[in-house]
Amino acid sequence: MIGAILGVMILHPVTSVIYWYEFGGVGDGATGNPASLALDRLATAFQFEMLPMSLTFAAIGGVIGLAFGAYHMRLMRERSRVRYLEHELNEELPLLIARGEGEQLEFKSSFRWDRQQQQVNRNLQKVIVKTIAGFPNHEGGTLLIGVEDSGEIAGIEADLQTLKHANPDGFERLLMDVAKDGLGGNSCALIHCRFHQLSEQTVCRVIIEKSLDPIYFTDNGVARFMLRAGNSTRELDVREAHAHLHQRGRTS
Structure with a gap:
C-alpha cells in the first residue's frame, strides 16, 4: 500500500520531470519549471483522464513495495536468528548444565558408544536424531552430548575413538550425515555444533534453531x-501434528 501511494505521489511526478529534462525542457511544462511540472502532475494524478497512468504507477510502486517488504522480513528473520545463536553461545556451559534438562535443553551421555555394552550401538545415533528433530518443531534448543542426565560430565572421547577421523571434525561430520539422512538436507542449516572442554572431557554442544517449516524424522521410510x-x-500422531501445526501457523 505504501509503495502504491509513493508510486503515484512521487514516482509519477519524478518521471515526468525526467522526461521534461530529456527533451530539453520542451513540451509539457515548457513554460514553467521542473518543480511546477511535478506539482502539476501531482494535482492531475487523480483526474479521470489520468487514472490509467496513475494506476500504472501505483502498480509499479506496489511491486517495489512488496519487494522491499519481502527483503525487510527476510532481514528481520536473519537478525532474529543471529540474536538467538549469540544468546545460546554466550551462555556459559557450566551454568547451562546447572539449569538441568528442560523444554530447550537435553543431555545425552554419548552419540554412538553404548557404555553398558561397551561397543558401538547405532541405535543411539537414531535417538540423537529423534531428539534433534523435536527442537525445530517447537522453539529450538540445545542438545549436549557427553553429559549424563544428572549433569555429570561423561565426555565424547569414547565416541571419538570409534570414528575413522577421531577428532571433533570427524564427530561433527558424522552427526551432520546422520541428521541429513534422518531429517533431510534442509535441516542441516538449522544445526550448529560447538565443542567445549569441561573437567578434561570434551562436550559437544548442538544448537538447533526453530524451523518455520515442519521437520520430520524418517525411520525405515516412515515420516514421524x-x-x-x-x-x-x-x-505426535497425525491428528496431534495437524493440530500443533495449525496452532503454530496462527501464532507465527
Missing part, C-alpha cells in the same frame, strides 16, 4: 513428527 514437550521429546 517429533516435538519437544517439557524435558522430553515425543512423537
Whole structure:
C-alpha cells in the first residue's frame, strides 16, 4: 500500500520531470519549471483522464513495495536468528548444565558408544536424531552430548575413538550425515555444533534453531513428527501434528 501511494505521489511526478529534462525542457511544462511540472502532475494524478497512468504507477510502486517488504522480513528473520545463536553461545556451559534438562535443553551421555555394552550401538545415533528433530518443531534448543542426565560430565572421547577421523571434525561430520539422512538436507542449516572442554572431557554442544517449516524424522521410510514437550521429546500422531501445526501457523 505504501509503495502504491509513493508510486503515484512521487514516482509519477519524478518521471515526468525526467522526461521534461530529456527533451530539453520542451513540451509539457515548457513554460514553467521542473518543480511546477511535478506539482502539476501531482494535482492531475487523480483526474479521470489520468487514472490509467496513475494506476500504472501505483502498480509499479506496489511491486517495489512488496519487494522491499519481502527483503525487510527476510532481514528481520536473519537478525532474529543471529540474536538467538549469540544468546545460546554466550551462555556459559557450566551454568547451562546447572539449569538441568528442560523444554530447550537435553543431555545425552554419548552419540554412538553404548557404555553398558561397551561397543558401538547405532541405535543411539537414531535417538540423537529423534531428539534433534523435536527442537525445530517447537522453539529450538540445545542438545549436549557427553553429559549424563544428572549433569555429570561423561565426555565424547569414547565416541571419538570409534570414528575413522577421531577428532571433533570427524564427530561433527558424522552427526551432520546422520541428521541429513534422518531429517533431510534442509535441516542441516538449522544445526550448529560447538565443542567445549569441561573437567578434561570434551562436550559437544548442538544448537538447533526453530524451523518455520515442519521437520520430520524418517525411520525405515516412515515420516514421524517429533516435538519437544517439557524435558522430553515425543512423537505426535497425525491428528496431534495437524493440530500443533495449525496452532503454530496462527501464532507465527
